[in-house]
Amino acid sequence: MNKKIAYLILTVAFSVFIFCTNENSALVRNNQYDAGGIAGDSSITVTAMKDTVVAINDSFFIHATGTNVNGTVKRYFWALDGKNYDSITDGGRIKTAFATSGVKLVLVKASNDSGVASLKVDTVKITVHSYAPVVVAMKDTTISVNDSLLIQATGFDTNGIIKKYFWALYGKNYSDSTDSGMIKIAYTDTGTKKIFIKVRDDDSIFSPQDTCVIKVTASYVPALYIPELNGTGDGLQTFDGYIVNDSLYYVVTQKMIAYGGGPLSSYTWSVSSLSYLPAGTTFDPLTGTFHAQGGKILEGEHTFNMTVSDGSSTANGGFIFIVKSYSGTCPFPDFQQPQGVHQLELPDAYSSYKYGAGLQAFGDGKLPWSWYLKSGSLPEGMVIDQANGILRGKPYTSTAGKTFTFTVNVIDSSGIAASTDSLVYKIKVSK
CATH class of the missing domain: 2.60.40.10 (Immunoglobulins)
Structure with a gap:
């Protein structure tokens, strides 16, 4: 009887051993243990970011990527001191900073949804400097x-x-x-x-x-327009011409003036539809300078219309060319800025918005003319266009509520400066 019982026990024990060692059995595990004694699974792997360099007390992220051929990666374990896995995250990154300089070794491992960790750990070497740019x-x-x-x-x-x-x-x-x-x-x-x-x-x-x-x-550009400058209330800018005799004619060179819009470099000018320039005259489409073409001009008052563009909008305006006869010496005007005027107020600019305003000169200066800031200051963000004689740009927000005054030098192509009666330009920047 005792032999039968012993044989039965031996048979059962052997069967259990065979069952447990069968690789298809549900009891089989490939769990192993790492050096720290935490259960490890070789099917779970983790790859840390490349080694990096930081400065003391700089916050930065350490990244790692885990994979699990038999399921998902649930958590990441971090040994920020190189020894103890005191930090756990659900994602593969952790934010940290080091308070001392030197080389720091950070360890990381991943675990699956059953809490089993990767068999192997990966490391990141962090070089911590005592300074930072x-x-x-x-x-x-x-x-x-x-x-x-x-x-x-x-x-x-x-x-x-x-x-x-x-x-x-x-x-x-x-x-x-x-x-x-x-x-x-x-x-x-x-x-x-x-x-x-x-x-x-x-x-x-x-x-x-x-x-x-x-x-x-939202974009805002002040309306482009051709201003009234002659003070007569008719809105026409006036140009002058003189007939000395049948073979001598003189047209006073003068800039056409526009205000507003947002020119990138200059306004552009053209003769309006159904209008014609007076005989013997022409203009520069980029500078808006009205001048002689050569040939005969006719006595009297001649009106014509021009169109100005800032590149995105246009405006139309009328001009008048007044031609007089002289039997004596012709009063050729010297190259000059407006005389008898000590201050010209330009239209207000608006901070952070585009702006444009023509500057004035006329007379016998040889073309082309060049324009420069002489004294005073411009709103920051604005310039005087040297070739075209306009104030343009976009005043900075820091200029809002301030008023600026300045004077200009206008130089002709032979190096002669336009005379000026202490003319000062004034511009206010509104908010």
Whole structure:
């Protein structure tokens, strides 16, 4: 009886052994143990990011990717001190910063949805420097929809050189990079845009990020028009001509003036439909300078219409050419800016919006004329177009509410400057 019982026990034990070692059995596991004593599964793998360099106290993300051929990766375990897996995340990244310099070794492993971890760990070597570069972004500004803007930043590194600038122009994703601290952008929608900028030095250390805010507004351009300048109330700018004898004619060279619009470089001029220039006259379509063509001019008053364009809009206006006969010495006017006028007020500009205004000169100066700022100051963001004699640009928001005065030099092609009776231009920038 005892032999039968012993035989039965031996048979059952052997059957259990065979069942448990069968690779198709549900009890079979390929779990193993890592050096730390945590259960490991060789079918789960984890791959950490490349080694990197950071500065003390800089926050940054460490990334890793886990795979599981038999299921999903559920969690990631991080040993930020190189020993203890004290940090757990559901995704393959963790944010950290190191308070001391040196080489840090970070360990990472992944686990499946049953809590079984990868058999092997991966490592990231973090070199922590005691210094970091710095970047300073440009001031906040305002632009119009579809306007190009050059965003600028300056990087500093006391222990090396700045190698790269990184830009997050559409949120927090640093999708653009440049070798210099400039990048051009244009927004197609209105709103407040926050730009993030950082730099990397020659030790591959990134700076803390800096920001600038761009307010994008709907496009607005002041209406383009041809102003009344002769004071008679008829709205016509007046030009003069003289007949000395049957073979000597003189046309006073003079700029046609337009205000408003948003010229990129100059206004362009053309004769309006169904209108004609007076005999013996012509004009420069880019500068708007009315002058002699050669040949006979006719005594009397001659009206004509001109069209001016800023590139996106047009305006029409009337002009009058008055021709007189002289039996004596013809009063050829010297090359000059308006005389007897000590101040000319230009139309108001608006901060962050395009602007244009023609500047005045006339007389016997040899064409072409060149225009320069002589004294005073212009609103920041605006310039005097040297070739075309207009004030143009887009005043910065910092100029809003301020008034500016300035004088100009007008030089003809022979180097002679137009005389001036201390004429001062005045412009106010409204908000």
